[in-house]
Amino acid sequence: QKEVEQNSGPLSVPEGAIASLNCTYSDRGSQSFFWYRQYSGKSPELIMSIYSNGDKEDGRFTAQLNKASQYVSLLIRDSQPSDSATYLCAVRAGGGNKLTFGTGTQLKVEL
Amino acid sequence: DGGITQSPKYLFRKEGQNVTLSCEQNLNHDAMYWYRQDPGQGLRLIYYSQIVNDFQKGDIAEGYSVSREKKESFPLTVTSAQKNPTAFYLCASSMGGAGADTQYFGPGTRLTVL
Numbered sequence: 001q002k003e004v005e006q007n008s009g010p011l012s013v014p015e016g017a018i019a020s021l022n023c024t025y026s027d028r029g030s031q032s033f034f035w036y037r038q039y040s041g042k043s044p045e046l047i048m049s050i051y052s053n054g055d056k057e058d059g060r061f062t063a064q065l066n067k068a069s070q071y072v073s074l075l076i077r078d079s080q081p082s083d084s085a086t087y088l089c090a091v092r093a094g095g096g097n098k099l100t101f102g103t104g105t106q107l108k109v110e111l
Numbered sequence: 112d113g114g115i116t117q118s119p120k121y122l123f124r125k126e127g128q129n130v131t132l133s134c135e136q137n138l139n140h141d142a143m144y145w146y147r148q149d150p151g152q153g154l155r156l157i158y159y160s161q162i163v164n165d166f167q168k169g170d171i172a173e174g175y176s177v178s179r180e181k182k183e184s185f186p187l188t189v190t191s192a193q194k195n196p197t198a199f200y201l202c203a204s205s206m207g208g209a210g211a212d213t214q215y216f217g218p219g220t221r222l223t224v225l
Contacts, residue, residue, distance in 0.1 A: 008151070034213065043201055043216040044154075088153065090214075097142055097161065097205060097212050098169070103153040 003027060004091050006102035014110055019076040021105050023089030026070070032092040033065055033072045038104065039085045047087075048074065079109045114138065115217035117202050122222045124189070124196065132187045132220045134202030141207030143185035144214060147171060148199040160185055161207050189222065197224045 005024045013019045021035075032051050036044035050056045050063040050072065062075040072091075076083055086104040093100075115136045124130045134143065142161045146154040156169030160179040174193025179185055185204075189196045199221050203214040 032212070036216075043219045046213060046215065049213055090154075092212070097207060097214075098156060098159065099214060101146075101154040103151060 003100045004089055004102040006087075006089050006105045008103060009106040010108050011105055012108045012110055013079050015079060015081060017079050019079045019083065019107055019109070021074040021076075021087050021089075021107065022071060023073065023091075023102055024071045025089075025091045025100075027091070027093045027100075028067075028070065030067075030070075030091045030093050033063070034090040034092075034099070035061075035063060035072075035074045036088040036090060037085045038088055044088055076107075079107075081109050081111060083107060084109045115202060115204055115215060117200075117217040117220050119220060120218065122220055124222060124224050126224060127191045129188055129190050130222065132189070132200055132202075132222070134185045134187065134217060136183055136185075136202075136204045136217075138204055138215070139182075140204035141182070142205045142212070143179070144203040144205075145169075145175070145177065145185070145187045146201040146203065148201060148219075154201065157187065196222055198222060 003026050034049045035047045038044045048063045050065045056063045060077045064073045086106045088104045089102040090099040118133045144159040145157040155171050158177040160166035176188045201219045202217040205212045205214045
């Protein structure tokens with residue numbers, strides 16, 4: 001069983017729609033959760049981090065965390081073609097600094 | 112300009128050669144990391160260092176070596192023992208310490224074995 005799972009996609013949404021990206025994790029002791037965006041051929045860049053159950057909003061992005069169900073999601077409102085990228089979910093277990101990454105979900109925002 | 116730099120951007124290696132990838136940061140971060148990314152496999156941790164002169168193996172350390180002689184530098188050597196070294200190599204750094212600790216990535220080095 002993979003420790004951090006994401007649907008590889010591609011997830012296609014029309015411009016202006018809401019894109020919903022999901023991630024599940026296996027370690028119940030996980031404490032910190034991160035979403036990175038990676039454009040083709042480039043390195044990952046941090047979008048959001050979330051540590052507590054509930055929602056965290058930053059501009060068009062909302063991260064949602066449910067520790068009981070062991071999932072974290074990222075919502076992108078008013079999706080733009082520039083949002084087309086691969087989104088990586090990363091999870092840190094309690095203690096230490098090691099992150100475990102999912103394989104990423106490819107998002108395509110179509111005109 | 113604060114950030115993480117990696118060099119070279121592209122690197123070609125002949126089979127049997129060792130190569131060293133550079134990673135430098137001026138963020139005053141204590142912790143540094145090396146990841147490898149292959150298509151469809153996400154990022155896998157090779158080595159990490161939480162403090163100068165100390166480092167630990169990650170999930171796929173075989174065939175790689177590192178050093179951490181200075182806080183700002185964490186070079187990675189890909190040795191001839193690494194059987195499939197062609198990949199995208201990413202260096203990251205973080206403040207370190209317990210609790211919420213965010214990793215930031217450099218631009219990466221793409222290594223190709225000829």
